[in-house]
Amino acid sequence: MSIKSHKNPPRKSNKMSAIPLSIVKYIRSLWMSEMILTYFHIDQEGLLVRWGGHPRHYGLSYLNTQQPANEQIAFLEGLLPVTHTQILEFVGIGRGKVAHVHLIPFQEGTWVLMFDATVEHERQQQMQQRANELSLLTYRQARLLEELEQTRAALFAEKQRLEEITQQKSQLIASLSHELRSPLTSLIGYTELLTQVKNADQEEQHYLTGVRGNINHLLNLVDNVLNQATLENNKLQLNPINSDIKSFIGELSKLFLPMVKQKNLTLSVHLDEKMPARLWIDELRLRQIFINLLSNALKFTEQGRIELSLMWQNDQLHFAVIDSGAGVKTEAREKIFQAFHRESENTQTTGTGLGLAITRQLIELMQGHIAVTDSPYGTGAKFYGYVEAKTAHIQAAMPSQEKSRFKILIAEDCAMIHTLLELYLTEAGYFVLSANDGEEALALAALQPDLILIDMHMPKYDGDVVVRNLREKKFNKPIIAISASDFETDRLYALRCGCDAYLTKPVESSLLLETVARYLSASPAHVSL
Numbered sequence: 001m002s003i004k005s006h007k008n009p010p011r012k013s014n015k016m017s018a019i020p021l022s023i024v025k026y027i028r029s030l031w032m033s034e035m036i037l038t039y040f041h042i043d044q045e046g047l048l049v050r051w052g053g054h055p056r057h058y059g060l061s062y063l064n065t066q067q068p069a070n071e072q073i074a075f076l077e078g079l080l081p082v083t084h085t086q087i088l089e090f091v092g093i094g095r096g097k098v099a100h101v102h103l104i105p106f107q108e109g110t111w112v113l114m115f116d117a118t119v120e121h122e123r124q125q126q127m128q129q130r131a132n133e134l135s136l137l138t139y140r141q142a143r144l145l146e147e148l149e150q151t152r153a154a155l156f157a158e159k160q161r162l163e164e165i166t167q168q169k170s171q172l173i174a175s176l177s178h179e180l181r182s183p184l185t186s187l188i189g190y191t192e193l194l195t196q197v198k199n200a201d202q203e204e205q206h207y208l209t210g211v212r213g214n215i216n217h218l219l220n221l222v223d224n225v226l227n228q229a230t231l232e233n234n235k236l237q238l239n240p241i242n243s244d245i246k247s248f249i250g251e252l253s254k255l256f257l258p259m260v261k262q263k264n265l266t267l268s269v270h271l272d273e274k275m276p277a278r279l280w281i282d283e284l285r286l287r288q289i290f291i292n293l294l295s296n297a298l299k300f301t302e303q304g305r306i307e308l309s310l311m312w313q314n315d316q317l318h319f320a321v322i323d324s325g326a327g328v329k330t331e332a333r334e335k336i337f338q339a340f341h342r343e344s345e346n347t348q349t350t351g352t353g354l355g356l357a358i359t360r361q362l363i364e365l366m367q368g369h370i371a372v373t374d375s376p377y378g379t380g381a382k383f384y385g386y387v388e389a390k391t392a393h394i395q396a397a398m399p400s401q402e403k404s405r406f407k408i409l410i411a412e413d414c415a416m417i418h419t420l421l422e423l424y425l426t427e428a429g430y431f432v433l434s435a436n437d438g439e440e441a442l443a444l445a446a447l448q449p450d451l452i453l454i455d456m457h458m459p460k461y462d463g464d465v466v467v468r469n470l471r472e473k474k475f476n477k478p479i480i481a482i483s484a485s486d487f488e489t490d491r492l493y494a495l496r497c498g499c500d501a502y503l504t505k506p507v508e509s510s511l512l513l514e515t516v517a518r519y520l521s522a523s524p525a526h527v528s529l
Contacts, residue, residue: 019052023104023111030102036116038099042069043109046080057116059094073112079103080110090121170487180222181484185506186416187215192509193423209258216255219506220291224358237488238282238365239502242392242518245279245317246271247510249310252287256294263298265306272311278392279317283511284486284504285362286317286387292355293321293383300381301325316368317389324380333372363387406520409433409449411441411466412482413458417505421453421482424509425516438466445470449477451520456483456494464497471498478519482507 019027019039027037038053038060048069055063063072070077075091080103088101093114098121102113191212195205253269260267290308297306304324311318328336337360363370363385370385408430412418415436422432433449435441438461441454445466452470456463467479481494484505491502501515 020106020111023106023113026102026104027113030115038114038116040069040073040112040114041109042076042080042112044081046070048072049109053114057095058097058099058114069112075101076112081105082110090117090124176222179484181219181505182414182417184215184219184222185484186414186420188212188219188506189417189420189424189509191215193420212255212258216291220288220295223288224292224355237491238285239488239491240280240282241511241515243279243281243283243286244277244510244514245275245281245310246277248283248287249308251508251510252290252294253308255291256298259298260306263302265298265301265304268305268307270307270309275310275312276391279312279389280392281317281387281389282366285366289359289362289387290319290321292359293319296355296383297321297323297325297381304380312389315388315390316386318384318386320382320384322380322382327375327379327381328372330374333374336372337370405431406450407431407433407447408516409435409441409444409447409452409454411435411438411452411454411458411463413437413455417455421512424512428513428516430516438462441466442469445475451477451516452479453482453516454479454499456481456485456490464494467494467498478522480515480519 023039036054036057038051038055038057040051041049043049046068048063048065048067050065051063055061060073070080075093079086079088082103082105084105086103088103090098091101093099096118097116098118099114100117102111102115104111104113191208195208195212249269249271253267256267294306294308301323302325305322306324307320307322309320309322336356338357360370366387368385368387370383373382373384375382408425410418410421410425410432412421413436418434418436422434425432433444433447435444437459441452441458442461445452454463454466458466461469463481463483467481470479478500479498480501480503481491481499482503482505483490483494486504494502500519503512503515
């Protein structure tokens with residue numbers, strides 16, 4: 001350490017001997033000997049006796065001994081005299097300098113030691129600034145975490161709200177499905193039976209055909225609306241069956257013939273010669289696809305023809321629906337597949353705007369594709385595409401005399417549908433047992449029917465309760481569920497309860513009889529899917 005000492009008159013000195021030995025020992029005990037030292041000796045009267053070191057470092061350029069110290073060294077004002085050692089840290093002296101000041105009483109006076117702490121002070125300020133910044137960051141992080149937690153809680157609450165809305169929507173769809181499909185089942189079934197009456201004249205048949213066509217149109221509208229909601233919830237799944245494709249297309253043609261004749265159009269259906277007799281496909285969804293496409297063609301065709309062409313290749317069922325109507329404008333060829341889009345500005349054109357949108361979604365669900373031909377507007381339209389469809393085995397028909405030995409239990413609470421199912425089965429040659437609720441179904445099951453047709457929603461005991469009860473009692477004969485719900489979750493639930501198959505209302509007589517015959521001929525024992 002370089003030390004300078006002054007007496008009156010001031011004189012430079014570099015000797016430590018200018019400072020009392022006890023003060024020197026004090027300095028060395030503080031480990032501050034390497035710091036810039038400035039010192040002042042002040043007597044009891046407050047007069048400057050001597051000084052040394054580097055007062056100019058602090059801007060103290062003109063110092064005079066035997067003059068009041070506090071008049072020359074401003075920061076000493078009010079500090080002297082002292083009775084015991086005092087340490088003042090980080091005292092601002094001047095010229096931006098900071099020092100640690102030690103006031104030491106000695107021999108009726110005071111020694112003032114100043115150790116430069118400017119660098120230390122700056123470093124401490126930087127550390128304090130970093131600490132403040134860290135504290136601020138910690139505070140901000142805490143606020144962000146709090147906001148994040150609030151956002152998470154809000155999102156969770158919104159998620160729960162949306163889930164509740166979705167659940168309510170699903171319940172509404174299920175309720176609508178049951179309330180609409182059940183009466184439509186009766187209407188379609190009894191209309192079909194009336195059209196088979198042999199002594200009905202041509203005019204009556206014409207009326208019945210018109211009624212049946214409009215009922216099916218209503219059913220298609222119901223299916224479109226319900227399926228759109230189901231597709232939005234990602235709950236619609238496929239349920240392929242062993243389908244007689246030629247019979248299926250024949251029924252479809254008969255459905256549209258009355259409406260085609262009413263508009264003086266022609267409907268032609270072309271099946272490729274290589275078409276397999278049976279395909280493994282979701283017949284219900286395929287029916288809806290073709291009904292939507294043919295209904296669209298019928299809607300926009302005022303004269304000419306409508307054609308449906310089908311061919312099968314490499315496990316794919318290719319189709320084309322062609323009409324001689326107005327066609328599709330170039331700018332609308334993608335929009336027509338959007339939900340609720342209606343291309344026609346004619347207010348007399350009916351429809352929900354869902355048909356083609358649902359058709360595309362169903363086709364994609366069936367691993368297929370659909371497109372519309374890029375042809376000049378006004379020259380008609382051609383919708384074409386394909387769906388996945390593997391071949392299925394041909395099932396041998398059950399002889400009539402064999403059917404009579406089978407007892408079938410029908411458990412259905414709707415009297416009209418119950419009677420309709422009974423008519424289908426008795427005319428096919430089966431012996432029928434009838435139950436109007438779950439309690440009666442359990443009682444009649446004691447007669448060991450060969451097959452049970454059961455509605456999943458009935459008084460006293462629902463179908464699932466009856467089925468579980470029967471399976472627990474080792475009833476091993478086929479049980480076929482019949483329900484107005486086409487939700488995949490409901491179908492899977494019925495199968496988990498112990499049902500072998502699941503049919504959705506309205507059930508066509510051909511599909512019902514085919515399903516019954518398949519399970520009766522397969523095995524008398526219970527077979528799980």
